[in-house]
Amino acid sequence: MTTIGTRIRAPRVGESAPRPDGVPKVQGRFAFGSDLWADGMLWGKTLRSPHPSARILRIDVAPALEIPGVRCALTYEDVTGHPFYGLEHRDQPVFARDVVRYHGEPIAAVAADHPETARRALEAIIVDYEPLPPLVDAELALDADPIHPDGNLVRHLRIRHGATDTPLPPDAVSVEGIYEVGMQDQAFMGPECGLAIPSDDGGVELYISTQWLHVDRDQVAACLGLPQDKVRLTLAGVGGAFGGREDVSLQVHVCLLALRTGRPVKMVYSREESFFGHVHRHPARMWYRHSAARDGSLLRVDARLVLDGGAYASSSTAVIANASCFAAGPYRVPIAAVDGYAMRTNNPPCGAMRGFGAVQTCFAHEAQMDKLAAALDIDPVELRLHNVVAPGDVLITGQSITGTAPVAELLRRLADAPLPPARLADELLARPGGAGRTADDAHVHRGVGLAISFKNLLFSEGFDDYSTARCVLENGLVTVQCACAEVGQGFVTLAQQIARETLGIDEVVLAAADTTIGSAGSTSASRQTWMSGGAVWRACLAVRAKVLDAVADEHGCAVESLEWTDDHIVVPDGPTIEVRRFSEGRVFDEVVEYHHEPTHALDANGQGNAHVSFAFAAHRAVVDVDVQLGLTRVVEIATTQDVGRLLNPLQALGQIEGGIAQGVGLAVMEEIVFDEGRVRNPSFTDYLIPTALDMPVVSVVDLIEQPEPGAPFGAKGIGEPPTISSTAAIAAAVRHATGLALTRIPIRPDDIALATGGVAT
Amino acid sequence: MTGHESIDETVVDADTDVSYRLRVNGIDHDVASAWLGESLLYVLRERLGLPGSKNACEQGECGSCSVFVDGLLVCSCLVLGAAAIDRTIVTVEGVGDESGAPSLVQRAFVEAGAVQCGFCTPGLVMTVHDLLHRSRVASDLEIREAISGNLCRCTGYGRILDAIERAFAAADEGPP
Numbered sequence: 001m002t003t004i005g006t007r008i009r010a011p012r013v014g015e016s017a018p019r020p021d022g023v024p025k026v027q028g029r030f031a032f033g034s035d036l037w038a039d040g041m042l043w044g045k046t047l048r049s050p051h052p053s054a055r056i057l058r059i060d061v062a063p064a065l066e067i068p069g070v071r072c073a074l075t076y077e078d079v080t081g082h083p084f085y086g087l088e089h090r091d092q093p094v095f096a097r098d099v100v101r102y103h104g105e106p107i108a109a110v111a112a113d114h115p116e117t118a119r120r121a122l123e124a125i126i127v128d129y130e131p132l133p134p135l136v137d138a139e140l141a142l143d144a145d146p147i148h149p150d151g152n153l154v155r156h157l158r159i160r161h162g163a164t165d166t167p168l169p170p171d172a173v174s175v176e177g178i179y180e181v182g183m184q185d186q187a188f189m190g191p192e193c194g195l196a197i198p199s200d201d202g203g204v205e206l207y208i209s210t211q212w213l214h215v216d217r218d219q220v221a222a223c224l225g226l227p228q229d230k231v232r233l234t235l236a237g238v239g240g241a242f243g244g245r246e247d248v249s250l251q252v253h254v255c256l257l258a259l260r261t262g263r264p265v266k267m268v269y270s271r272e273e274s275f276f277g278h279v280h281r282h283p284a285r286m287w288y289r290h291s292a293a294r295d296g297s298l299l300r301v302d303a304r305l306v307l308d309g310g311a312y313a314s315s316s317t318a319v320i321a322n323a324s325c326f327a328a329g330p331y332r333v334p335i336a337a338v339d340g341y342a343m344r345t346n347n348p349p350c351g352a353m354r355g356f357g358a359v360q361t362c363f364a365h366e367a368q369m370d371k372l373a374a375a376l377d378i379d380p381v382e383l384r385l386h387n388v389v390a391p392g393d394v395l396i397t398g399q400s401i402t403g404t405a406p407v408a409e410l411l412r413r414l415a416d417a418p419l420p421p422a423r424l425a426d427e428l429l430a431r432p433g434g435a436g437r438t439a440d441d442a443h444v445h446r447g448v449g450l451a452i453s454f455k456n457l458l459f460s461e462g463f464d465d466y467s468t469a470r471c472v473l474e475n476g477l478v479t480v481q482c483a484c485a486e487v488g489q490g491f492v493t494l495a496q497q498i499a500r501e502t503l504g505i506d507e508v509v510l511a512a513a514d515t516t517i518g519s520a521g522s523t524s525a526s527r528q529t530w531m532s533g534g535a536v537w538r539a540c541l542a543v544r545a546k547v548l549d550a551v552a553d554e555h556g557c558a559v560e561s562l563e564w565t566d567d568h569i570v571v572p573d574g575p576t577i578e579v580r581r582f583s584e585g586r587v588f589d590e591v592v593e594y595h596h597e598p599t600h601a602l603d604a605n606g607q608g609n610a611h612v613s614f615a616f617a618a619h620r621a622v623v624d625v626d627v628q629l630g631l632t633r634v635v636e637i638a639t640t641q642d643v644g645r646l647l648n649p650l651q652a653l654g655q656i657e658g659g660i661a662q663g664v665g666l667a668v669m670e671e672i673v674f675d676e677g678r679v680r681n682p683s684f685t686d687y688l689i690p691t692a693l694d695m696p697v698v699s700v701v702d703l704i705e706q707p708e709p710g711a712p713f714g715a716k717g718i719g720e721p722p723t724i725s726s727t728a729a730i731a732a733a734v735r736h737a738t739g740l741a742l743t744r745i746p747i748r749p750d751d752i753a754l755a756t757g758g759v760a761t
Numbered sequence: 762m763t764g765h766e767s768i769d770e771t772v773v774d775a776d777t778d779v780s781y782r783l784r785v786n787g788i789d790h791d792v793a794s795a796w797l798g799e800s801l802l803y804v805l806r807e808r809l810g811l812p813g814s815k816n817a818c819e820q821g822e823c824g825s826c827s828v829f830v831d832g833l834l835v836c837s838c839l840v841l842g843a844a845a846i847d848r849t850i851v852t853v854e855g856v857g858d859e860s861g862a863p864s865l866v867q868r869a870f871v872e873a874g875a876v877q878c879g880f881c882t883p884g885l886v887m888t889v890h891d892l893l894h895r896s897r898v899a900s901d902l903e904i905r906e907a908i909s910g911n912l913c914r915c916t917g918y919g920r921i922l923d924a925i926e927r928a929f930a931a932a933d934e935g936p937p
Contacts, residue, residue, distance in 0.1 A: 022871035025879030026863055026886055028813015028853035032879075035812035115803075116796055189817040189825060189880035189914050239817070239880030240914050271818040429902045488878025488915045650874040654920055658877065661917030684822035684912065691909040692918040693902075 010506035012566075013497050013713055016650035020492050020510065033193035033209035033236030038264035041195070042071055044257045045118040045267070046250065047108040047125050048276055049100035052346040052677025053134035053147065056098055056127065061108060064121035069113040071261045073121060078256060081225025087215065087247050087351065091150050092312040094223050094252050100129070101147055101311035102348055103678045104276030111257040111265050134346035134677035138308035139285060141343040147311070154309050154342040155317045157324040159606030161396040162300075162335035172299055174291040175371040179364035180744040182671035183308075184281035184662075186353050187689050190239015192249045192269040192277050196258035203230025204255045209238040211245045211485045214519035223252040224259065231255070235513040241487035242662070243352030244278040246524055247314050275682035279314045279351030280672055282307040282342070284323070284360035290368045296378045296386045300335040301328040301396070305361065307350070309342045314351030316342035321461060322357030324606065328396050329365040330407050330454040330616055331387040336396035338606070346677045352524055354662060355723045358455035363745055366451040366728035370735070381415045384452060398607035401614060404706040404716075410618040410640040411452060417701040419448065420622055420636040432624050432631035434693050443628040443758065446635070449732020452618040453725035456611040457717045458527045458596055465527065466595045468518030469535035470511075471499065471543045473588040476580040478503055480539070481511035484520040484532035489719060490651040491528050495536045497647065498713075502540035503547075504567030504579050518593060526615060526717025529647065534712040535594035542590035550586065551577060597710060613708055616642040617721035619660070621667075621729035622696075625737040628758035630749030632668045632734060634696040637726055641700075644708040644716030652718055657698045659722025661690050666723075667730035669694065671746050781846050785809060786855030797843055802826045804842030805852060813853040813883050817912070824911035825880060827887040828852045834891040853883035856890055865931040866890055866924075873924035877915035885911045889925055893932050 011017035024030035061073035076083060076095040083097070084090040096105050108125055112118035135144050141152040168174070194208040203226055210216050213233045221231040238245065250267045257265040269277050289302040305323050309316035324340030353359075373380040388407040394400050423430055423446070431439040459465040470481040478499045486492045492510055499508040513520070520532045544564065552559040555571045563570040569577045602608045622635040637660050646652050669688045673680045681687045707714025727745060735742050740755050778794040783804065790809045802819065805811045805828070815825035819838040826837045829851040837852075856864045863871070866889045876882050885908060892899065892907045899907065904925055905918075913921060 016874070018871055018874075019876060021879065022876050023863055023867075025876050025882050026853075026867035026870045027857060028811075028883045030879055031812075032815075034816055035806070037807070037810075114796060116798060187914055188878070189815070189823065189912065190878065191816065238878060239815075240878040242914070268816065271820060271823075427902070429906065490877070650920075654874050654877055654916055657917035657919035658915045659917075662914075683820055684818045685820060689912060689914060690917075691912065692905040692922070693909045695905075695918045698917060698919055 010500055011497060013501040013647050016648055017493050017497050019490060020496060031237050032190050032239050033195065033207060034190065034268045036195040036207055036236055036266065038195060038197055041264040041266055042111040042113060042261060043115040043118045044109055044111045044254050044265045045122055046106050046253060046273065047122045049096065049103060049105040049107055051100055051129055051131045052103040053132040054100050054129040055132060056096060056100065057130055058126065058128040059107065060126040063124040063126060064110055067117060067121055067124060069117040070121045071111045072257060073108055073110045073125065074256055074260060075108045078260065079223060082222040085219040085223050085248050085252060086313055087315050088317055089313040091148065101346055104348065106253065109253040109257055111261050136345055136347055136677045138306050138343040138345050141345050147346060148344055152344045154313050154344055155320050157320055157340040157606055159324055159336060159338040159396055161398060161607065164335055164337050168291050168299060171294055172291045173294065173375050174289055175368060175375050176289045177368055177371060177743060179286045179288065179367060181284040181360045181363055182746055183283045183350065184353060184666050184670050185275060185672050185687060186242035186244030186278065187687065188240030188242055188244055191271060191274045193267065194250055194254045195236065195264060195266045196254040197264045198258045198262055201230060203232065204258055206231065206233045206251065206255055207236040208233055208251060209236050209245060211241045211487060211524055212522035213483050213485065213513065213515050215522065216248060216251050217515050219248050220251050220255055224255055233515045235485055238485060238487040241523060242354045243356065243524060246352045246522055247279050249277045271684060272682045275679060279349045281353035282309060282319055282350040282360065286361065286364045288364050288368050290372050292372055292376060294376065296376055296383045298331055298333050298387045301333045303327045303338045305340040307342045307360065308345055308347055310345060310347045310349035312349045314349050316350065319351065319357040322455065323361045325397050325610065326358045326455055327361045327365065329362065330389050330452055332389055332393050333396050338396065347674060348672065348679060354659065355455065355720050356525065358453060358724050359727060362451065362453040362724050363728045363731060366725065366732065367743065370732055381411060381450060384411055397602060397610060399609045399611060403613050403708050404642065404644065405614065405616060406642050406704045406706055407452065407616050409704055410616055410642060413702040414450065414618045414620050414638060414640045417638050417699065420697065423624060432626040432633040433629065438629060439626040439631055440628065443626050444624050445627055445737040447623050447625060447733040447735065447737025448620065449729045449736055450620045451725040451728035451732055453721065454614050454616045455720055455724060457525065457613045457615055458530060459525055460599050460611045462599055462601045464595060465521040465531065466593050467520040467531040467535040468591065468593050469532065469539040470517055470591045471536065471539035473503060473505065473543050473547065473583045475584050476505065476507060478505045478508040479511055480508060480536055481517050482520050482532050482536055483513045483515065483517050484528050485513060485523040487523050489523065489528065489655065490648065491532060493651060494529055494533055494647055498533055498536050499540050502537060503544060526720045529715055529717055530711050531594060531596065535592055537712045538594050539590050539592040542592055543588045546588045546590065547579065547582065551582065613711065613716065615716045615721050617725055619726040619729035621733040623730055623733035623737060625734055625752065627738055627752060627756045630751065630753030632747065634664050634668065634730055636697045636699055637729065638699040638701050639722065640702045640704065641718065641721055642716060643703045643705060643718050644711055645705050645714040646703060647713060647715050652703065653700065655718050656700060656722045659719060660698055660726045661695055663723045663726030664695065664730065665690050667727040667745055668747050779843055781843055783842065783845055783850060785811065785850045786852060792842060795842065799842045800838050801840040801842045801845050802837040805837060811852055811854050815880055815883055817880055824888060825884040827884040829887065834887060853886055856886065866893065866928045869924040869927040869931060873920045873927055875916060875920040875924035881911055881913040885913065885921060889928055893928060897929065897932060
């Protein structure tokens, strides 16, 4: 808060405004989807396949219906509309019919008076399966019998850039490697949840924790066989998302149950079901060859990327596009040949997760850059500085960088930052293994690694991911409506700041996010600050223009002669008008759709202006490793990031620290383990995410503010970059500490301990 | 079972509905005809209208459901509702002051930017209250260990640690 005279002025753009939902959240009063309740409400639950691949011979729900308190049990026969849904391709059945394609695929749903009754109803349903051998290797999927009518190849993206037929000069140095990434889970804290209430007009009201109300609405309406205006969605409080709520999970099921029973139905996944109920980060297997001249100039990058999309397409087409487009990293690469494949298998379906394809390839290209530096005997930072892109440079997709790209500055500032102090020998908790106190100090080696990354902001390849916002100024109060899903990222704070900044009014309230207004697009791709922030800004500007018109009208002067300064308008040779006062007894109401610059499809060689803008980040990791036990402790992550402009420094810091935590998890802790398609660790007991003890100190060395042309307020999205290269930097640091190649993440204790035999090389 | 006496295991089968009374945040609540298997978390959230305690894992791993039972910090998902009869239960709804204003711990979380999605927040607020009750001096590693039973997926804990620092400083000047 800034004090102006005697009045406290609410924070504008660029200030660390507090969250408007902060107090309700700390007091337990904020209504998350799982907190909702309605009179006569039933509980819904889902029956899921125990097999990754099987024929369904028989489903009999009759025994479930005999249990007192069970109100209905639905299977594929009860789907009233289109039997399939999907984010980009409608290839996923609402309920499996003849076959199941992954462990956890929904078979049936029940509604009952009590959740325990619903659970017992699921146990009573009889399903006869004929298990089939699952297809679990994405590499083999290309030539294997199709597991789905749409085939096993979801997308092959071929990039050919530069003179790929030209042989390399004889003194060129090449390094090759094969890299693997395990399956990461978003592990948002608030499980999937929704409350569906049948309405009098035969439609349904759905209160749902999601990332994108309108795309849910479109899929739900189609599967229910209802017109879109009879399916009304309202955002319920969202307990984190990170990509895992971009796809439909329980939305169709809970609405079907509500419409069938004529009663409100609530579904809340257990943690175990949550692991089966949403898509994950794609596991990847990536072959790379980097070739460079003796002076370190990159000549060529060849790569073959295979991403395991699991049983259904989800957003695999876009994930493989990102993995391929950013496969070479933020470097000038004159010649590139990249083949990216997203494959269908009987593994759990994969889709969006923070970083979206760029995470996987960053791990590989940064390992390759270190390997190349070693082969050339050039310092890894110098090698990167020699090759990083700058504005005007051309990417491997043939697109020139027209926006800001302070990559060299990020790298220099990071490399110059001081290293953390040495570990104190008597600080037992600070050793790898922590409270287990198993590590012998003599076996602990410290490593330092560095990595840089980039990715696109907003949606790409010709997708018009617009946002819509309404701004109403009435009686000194601004009301902003936007269907943007607040999932924790802080859009609600920024929307208030933008409205205050634009209209000079402190009192800004946010209407509920719902489908009574046009789409805001997805809360993903680091896009909402730009897109929905932009829509709110433009809607406020439209109101501002109407206010100026009214003032000019009233005072008989030209609009251009008026001067609007924060909360007042100066009329030439006339009074100074307080905007708040002027709006008393008047209503200014504007709805605006905001579109970004159009992008284009990639051509047959993967060339084209497919992306709107790029964001860059750099990370340096310091890791202590017990080389005998294979235990790691990430001591510090230092970072620099290209942010365009900071709109709320405190929220930006939260995004950076939180994104790095997920990068730490992928580097050394987190993996969904599956064996022949069966998930083995669907719980927080067995799938470990970083605790406060696992989390390193995060040192934000610099956030470079170079306003991005075309972006509202010059701000770039900041949510994803922290996750992308933090993982790669940690892997580099563990390599440095151990001398091992470590080509797979997460790095597990046995990857180190078995390889070193207890001795660092 | 009709009264509010403690439940005799020898006469209750697991599917018998039970009625009992719980004292939560200083108020007596009647729980009528509840399934005996219901966790304290479920009873608080679904029967008593106190959804502040959260259901992130219901396996005792995440701490989002943390409440005080007789002053002891517990995961309410691991305690049967019927086992909390005659206990003093305090939830996140009950740690603020009587006027409904947030506690100093709650204020510190808001001011420090420690809240993002907020799902872990009620549990962490309870854990920090517990930490403040137990000790007014703690090293960074001790604080990290104290909150390591509370998982947060949004923040990376940085602003939460800052909130705790602020809460410790404020507690030196007044009650939490």
